[in-house]
Amino acid sequence: MTADHTRVCDLLAEYGALIDLGKFYEWLDLFAEDCRYQILPRENFDRGLPAALVYCDSRAMLEDRIRALREANKYNIHTDRHVIGLPRILDDGLAVEAPFAVYQTDQEGETRLFATGLYRDQLEISGPRLKIRDKLILLDTFAIPSLLATPL
Amino acid sequence: MVTAAIWPALDYSRVPYRLYHDDEIYAREQERIFRGPVWSYLGLDSEIPEPGDFRATWVGDTPVVFNRDKAGAVKAFVNRCAHRGALVRRELSGNAKEHICIYHQWCYGLDGSLMAIPFRRGIRGEGGLEPSFEMRRHGLRPLNVDNINGALFGTLAENPEPLEDYLGPPILHQLRRFLDRPVRVLGYNRQRIRGNWKLYAENTRDNYHASLLHEFLVTFGLDRSTQTGGVRMDARHRHNITWAEADSDTDELAHEAYAGAGVRNDFLSLKEPSLVAFRPERGDKLNIAITSLFPSAVFVQISNSLAVRQIRPRGVGEVEIFQTMLGYEDDPPEMTLHRLRQANLVGPAGLVSMEDGEAIEIAHRASRPDLDRTTVIELGGGGVISDRDYRVTDVPLRGFWSYYAELLGIEPEGAVR
Numbered sequence: 001m002t003a004d005h006t007r008v009c010d011l012l013a014e015y016g017a018l019i020d021l022g023k024f025y026e027w028l029d030l031f032a033e034d035c036r037y038q039i040l041p042r043e044n045f046d047r048g049l050p051a052a053l054v055y056c057d058s059r060a061m062l063e064d065r066i067r068a069l070r071e072a073n074k075y076n077i078h079t080d081r082h083v084i085g086l087p088r089i090l091d092d093g094l095a096v097e098a099p100f101a102v103y104q105t106d107q108e109g110e111t112r113l114f115a116t117g118l119y120r121d122q123l124e125i126s127g128p129r130l131k132i133r134d135k136l137i138l139l140d141t142f143a144i145p146s147l148l149a150t151p152l
Numbered sequence: 153m154v155t156a157a158i159w160p161a162l163d164y165s166r167v168p169y170r171l172y173h174d175d176e177i178y179a180r181e182q183e184r185i186f187r188g189p190v191w192s193y194l195g196l197d198s199e200i201p202e203p204g205d206f207r208a209t210w211v212g213d214t215p216v217v218f219n220r221d222k223a224g225a226v227k228a229f230v231n232r233c234a235h236r237g238a239l240v241r242r243e244l245s246g247n248a249k250e251h252i253c254i255y256h257q258w259c260y261g262l263d264g265s266l267m268a269i270p271f272r273r274g275i276r277g278e279g280g281l282e283p284s285f286e287m288r289r290h291g292l293r294p295l296n297v298d299n300i301n302g303a304l305f306g307t308l309a310e311n312p313e314p315l316e317d318y319l320g321p322p323i324l325h326q327l328r329r330f331l332d333r334p335v336r337v338l339g340y341n342r343q344r345i346r347g348n349w350k351l352y353a354e355n356t357r358d359n360y361h362a363s364l365l366h367e368f369l370v371t372f373g374l375d376r377s378t379q380t381g382g383v384r385m386d387a388r389h390r391h392n393i394t395w396a397e398a399d400s401d402t403d404e405l406a407h408e409a410y411a412g413a414g415v416r417n418d419f420l421s422l423k424e425p426s427l428v429a430f431r432p433e434r435g436d437k438l439n440i441a442i443t444s445l446f447p448s449a450v451f452v453q454i455s456n457s458l459a460v461r462q463i464r465p466r467g468v469g470e471v472e473i474f475q476t477m478l479g480y481e482d483d484p485p486e487m488t489l490h491r492l493r494q495a496n497l498v499g500p501a502g503l504v505s506m507e508d509g510e511a512i513e514i515a516h517r518a519s520r521p522d523l524d525r526t527t528v529i530e531l532g533g534g535g536v537i538s539d540r541d542y543r544v545t546d547v548p549l550r551g552f553w554s555y556y557a558e559l560l561g562i563e564p565e566g567a568v569r
């Protein structure tokens with residue numbers, strides 16, 4: 001069974017919207033029970049180096065990340081805006097690539113491009129829905145402006 | 153022109169905001185600190201294992217390349233063509249037999265010497281350079297290079313203090329502990345902070361902020377100021393080690409201390425506790441060891457995450473933190489995985505470090521309008537600068553400023569050192 005283009009687009013649209021709305025716990029529900037999420041600087045990817053900026057190789061670690069963000073971390077006060085490009089569906093229909101840009105806007109309305117890169121997702125079918133099993137965010141903007149708190 | 157009169161206090165407990173914002177002071181720092189007598193961290197021996205391997209880096213504003221020559225020795229030089237001042241090596245890393253400037257193809261050897269110039273004799277005897285032109289006088293400007301257990305340091309000073317003397321015994325000991333086995337690079341990360349570079353240098357010497365700004369440390373039980381720990385400096389107080397021992401306090405003690413301080417004291421637990429689990433790797437209990445070197449390097453051990461940070465000034469109002477994540481060559485795969493997980497703690501997205509980016513930016517922004525006002529550095533008391541066996545202190549910041557003042561030529565008479 002493969003994912004059709006519309007369902008992949010729906011998932012990506014939901015993914016970006018939930019982060020931009022700050023609904024991180026709902027965003028977590030887009031991931032499979034057994035999942036991995038990492039943000040890898042392209043500088044490392046190109047050299048075959050494994051260290052990521054965010055590396056959660058279990059659902060528990062991803063949940064801890066979000067809980068820390070909500071309970072402990074302090075960061076620049078801002079809103080995010082995800083602009084996710086057209087997905088490219090590969091192989092068996094469950095491997096997906098999509099380019100993205102995230103803009104950040106501060107409290108006084110100044111917007112800057114915060115990050116651009118490529119999502120490389122492995123999806124799985126979970127009843128009527130698609131879920132993310134493995135998300136590798138290849139980060140072109142690896143000179144992080146200020147700091148990276150909210151998920152990309 | 154800034155003078156010794158800028159300091160309102162002889163113990164450096166008051167730092168005028170001007171020092172973070174003035175372009176003329178920034179230019180003087182580049183000249184007298186970064187191009188002056190200090191040793192700067194360049195990179196690691198293990199990043200350039202083969203002859204011809206090179207990496208580009210920075211010493212302050214100065215672009216530098218370090219490489220391994222044919223004989224296996226590490227050489228470093230300013231990455232700027234003697235001809236017209238262009239960057240010679242544009243790539244950040246690679247392997248090469250020589251370095252050729254693309255502009256006019258002047259060619260330099262792995263020792264930085266000028267080896268070949270196209271059309272040196274002109275064409276059919278016309279043009280080119282005079283026969284008297286001395287190739288050997290136009291090489292790339294060399295740095296002195298030295299090495300502590302595989303960590304490479306360079307200096308632009310012609311007659312530098314020996315590196316081991318510059319670091320001093322406690323720092324040397326700590327670096328040798330950190331680098332007691334060959335290291336392996338796990339990756340790099342970079343952060344661009346809109347603030348003066350010295351705000352970051354201060355931040356890494358400031359033990360007081362750690363468990364207050366970085367609430368994750370206390371909330372999730374990784375590090376609390378109630379643990380046994382302190383600050384240790386070299387004799388000149390220019391460098392500092394902030395240290396703490398694992399499992400050296402109790403939840404009750406911490407709870408009481410933080411409640412008494414009026415700050416948050418509810419302790420939470422993680423779903424994946426290995427993120428903060430400390431696995432002792434040697435015969436000491438240190439789970440926090442942050443070694444800040446003057447002017448711009450920090451060797452960081454937080455639990456089992458290991459990193460070297462290079463503070464790269466980018467003008468008076470911006471700094472890049474370039475961080476190299478490390479493991480040891482003999483780490484079993486499981487330990488590498490543990491370090492990759494604990495890499496979540498540090499860097500621009502670090503659970504216990506992301507706040508520094510914000511703290512530095514708000515300090516830079518709010519201090520700019522009032523250049524003659526000052527910070528207040530008095531935790532642990534004013535006066536003498538000395539080691540402390542407690543953690544609620546910012547004394548090492550005064551050590552930093554003391555040496556800074558000496559190098560900039562603005563040390564007041566009678567000031568503490």
Ligand SMILES: [Fe+2]
Binds near residue numbers: 362
């Ligand atoms: Fe900090």
